[in-house]
Amino acid sequence: MVMPAQFTLHPELEIGEIDPRLYGSFIEHLGRAVYGGIYEPSNPSADENGFRQDVLKLVKELNVPIVRYPGGNFVSGYDWEDGIGPKHQRPRRLELAWNSVETNQFGTDEFVAWCRQANTQPILAVNLGLRGAGAARHLVEYCNHSNGTYWSDLRIANGFRDPHNIRVWCLGNEMDGEWQIGHKTAEEYGRLACETAKVMKGVDPRIEFVACGSSSSKMPTFPEWEMTVLDHAYEHVDYISLHTYLGNEENDTLHFLAKSLEMDRFISTVVAVCDLVCAKKHGKKTINLSFDEWNVWFHSRAGDEEIAPWQIAPPLLEDIYTMEDALVVGCMLITLLKHADRVKIACLAQLVNVIAPIMTINAGTCWRQSIFFPFAHASRFGRGVALNLNVRSPMYDDRKYGQVPYLEAAATWDREQGNIVVFAVNRNTDAALVVEGDVRTFSDYRVVEHITLTHPDLRARHTAESPNVIAPQRNGDARLEAGVLRALLPEASWNVIRLAKLH
Numbered sequence: 001m002v003m004p005a006q007f008t009l010h011p012e013l014e015i016g017e018i019d020p021r022l023y024g025s026f027i028e029h030l031g032r033a034v035y036g037g038i039y040e041p042s043n044p045s046a047d048e049n050g051f052r053q054d055v056l057k058l059v060k061e062l063n064v065p066i067v068r069y070p071g072g073n074f075v076s077g078y079d080w081e082d083g084i085g086p087k088h089q090r091p092r093r094l095e096l097a098w099n100s101v102e103t104n105q106f107g108t109d110e111f112v113a114w115c116r117q118a119n120t121q122p123i124l125a126v127n128l129g130l131r132g133a134g135a136a137r138h139l140v141e142y143c144n145h146s147n148g149t150y151w152s153d154l155r156i157a158n159g160f161r162d163p164h165n166i167r168v169w170c171l172g173n174e175m176d177g178e179w180q181i182g183h184k185t186a187e188e189y190g191r192l193a194c195e196t197a198k199v200m201k202g203v204d205p206r207i208e209f210v211a212c213g214s215s216s217s218k219m220p221t222f223p224e225w226e227m228t229v230l231d232h233a234y235e236h237v238d239y240i241s242l243h244t245y246l247g248n249e250e251n252d253t254l255h256f257l258a259k260s261l262e263m264d265r266f267i268s269t270v271v272a273v274c275d276l277v278c279a280k281k282h283g284k285k286t287i288n289l290s291f292d293e294w295n296v297w298f299h300s301r302a303g304d305e306e307i308a309p310w311q312i313a314p315p316l317l318e319d320i321y322t323m324e325d326a327l328v329v330g331c332m333l334i335t336l337l338k339h340a341d342r343v344k345i346a347c348l349a350q351l352v353n354v355i356a357p358i359m360t361i362n363a364g365t366c367w368r369q370s371i372f373f374p375f376a377h378a379s380r381f382g383r384g385v386a387l388n389l390n391v392r393s394p395m396y397d398d399r400k401y402g403q404v405p406y407l408e409a410a411a412t413w414d415r416e417q418g419n420i421v422v423f424a425v426n427r428n429t430d431a432a433l434v435v436e437g438d439v440r441t442f443s444d445y446r447v448v449e450h451i452t453l454t455h456p457d458l459r460a461r462h463t464a465e466s467p468n469v470i471a472p473q474r475n476g477d478a479r480l481e482a483g484v485l486r487a488l489l490p491e492a493s494w495n496v497i498r499l500a501k502l503h
């Protein structure tokens with residue numbers, strides 16, 4: 001018999017304003033993310049731009065306000081000039097990050113046009129691996145300057161009269177990783193990030209920058225890397241990046257579900273470093289966090305070793321996600337909400353085919369993976385401010401993480417709309433969990449619905465032939481009586497409990 005978990009829903013437990021960009025995603029020139037994913041001119045659903053409308057429909061349903069592009073590791077070897085202008089003149093190149101052939105039939109202009117159709121904003125990364133401040137400066141001029149200069153007029157000649165107005169720029173990608181093309185030390189990268197930001201801002205003073213933090217909290221240079229980079233670049237950047245991929249390599253579900261605690265500690269440490277650098281510099285500016293790559297990634301790793309090099313858009317990183325993975329993604333989303341005061345940008349990596357919530361078949365159909373649902377729920381309903389729920393939960397013991405609460409939860413409160421949403425994962429794989437919330441300060445609210453996502457087989461997954469095996473149900477029993485919100489969270493479940501103000 002598992003004891004109930006308790007929580008308190010109170011306006012004074014506000015964590016911070018949720019930046020809508022917390023629900024971003026990522027498209028890299030990698031595998032079939034672009035070619036066969038968002039772009040496939042020969043697909044029956046493609047429009048005159050070659051954009052798959054079936055995929056766009058699911059992207060809109062997922063509701064991603066920003067999308068990072070073009071990489072990822074890809075960007076560190078990318079010459080952005082290859083991807084603009086008449087398509088028949090664009091070069092085919094060996095792409096060294098993923099050992100593929102890049103045709104450049106899709107580039108910056110196509111991506112911005114695709115973003116407009118997808119109701120999303122682009123975030124662009126610049127190549128600080130093999131290139132540097134010069135190429136980055138020209139790219140901002142191409143994208144953001146109105147007209148009357150070489151690069152802005154070239155954009156206009158290429159058919160884009162209005163500037164793309166890209167607001168947020170990533171200064172390279174995972175520059176701490178020895179796998180990165182043009183890998184750098186923290187000193188080298190910190191200097192380069194600083195100088196690149198200066199010239200790019202010279203072209204457009206309105207833009208913001210994400211500096212590369214560590215590619216994972218396991219990196220040997222973490223957190224010294226962040227200290228050094230910010231020591232150089234503090235004055236010129238606005239965000240520092242974090243990346244985390246989790247996996248169940250040990251085939252141990254409870255341990256896998258506990259791994260979001262790693263992400264939580266990573267965020268707290270990076271916040272501490274940002275604030276330390278600020279104090280050291282007697283600065284006024286708060287450096288916020290851009291968690292611009294996060295997800296589950298492990299299913300495809302072994303298979304990818306077998307894929308022959310130098311193919312165009314090979315099926316790389318095509319993780320097929322299970323119910324268990326959806327729970328971990330749910331825990332990761334809740335972790336981001338718990339740090340909404342400092343994590344202002346986050347990107348689920350990635351969006352289509354490559355470790356993605358949306359899968360496609362070349363020349364064929366597309367469907368939602370299990371992880372699509374928690375993300376879509378959080379993005380659709382998790383707006384306003386984030387509330388800490390002060391959870392008191394029964395625990396289990398994990399060999400690495402120690403005491404792990406069965407209940408992972410956070411709430412959001414949209415004051416204007418009068419909506420409260422409790423997002424909760426029951427990590428217990430053997431028993432349902434009773435939760436009781438003290439909601440006396442919100443007693444003028446009622447339960448609108450309690451959505452659950454669960455499946456008796458934690459290894460259940462979707463395929464093109466069976467795309468509806470794991471489906472959210474409005475079957476939860478949450479009820480609010482006399483200032484207490486009670487609900488039974490099924491074993492191993494993702495839950496969305498929506499409350500609305502009584503009129």
Ligand code: AHR
Pocket residue numbers: 028071072073074173174215293349350
């Ligand atoms: O998202 C896949 C890859 O993971 C990205 O290219 C890289 O930044 C990270 O290592």
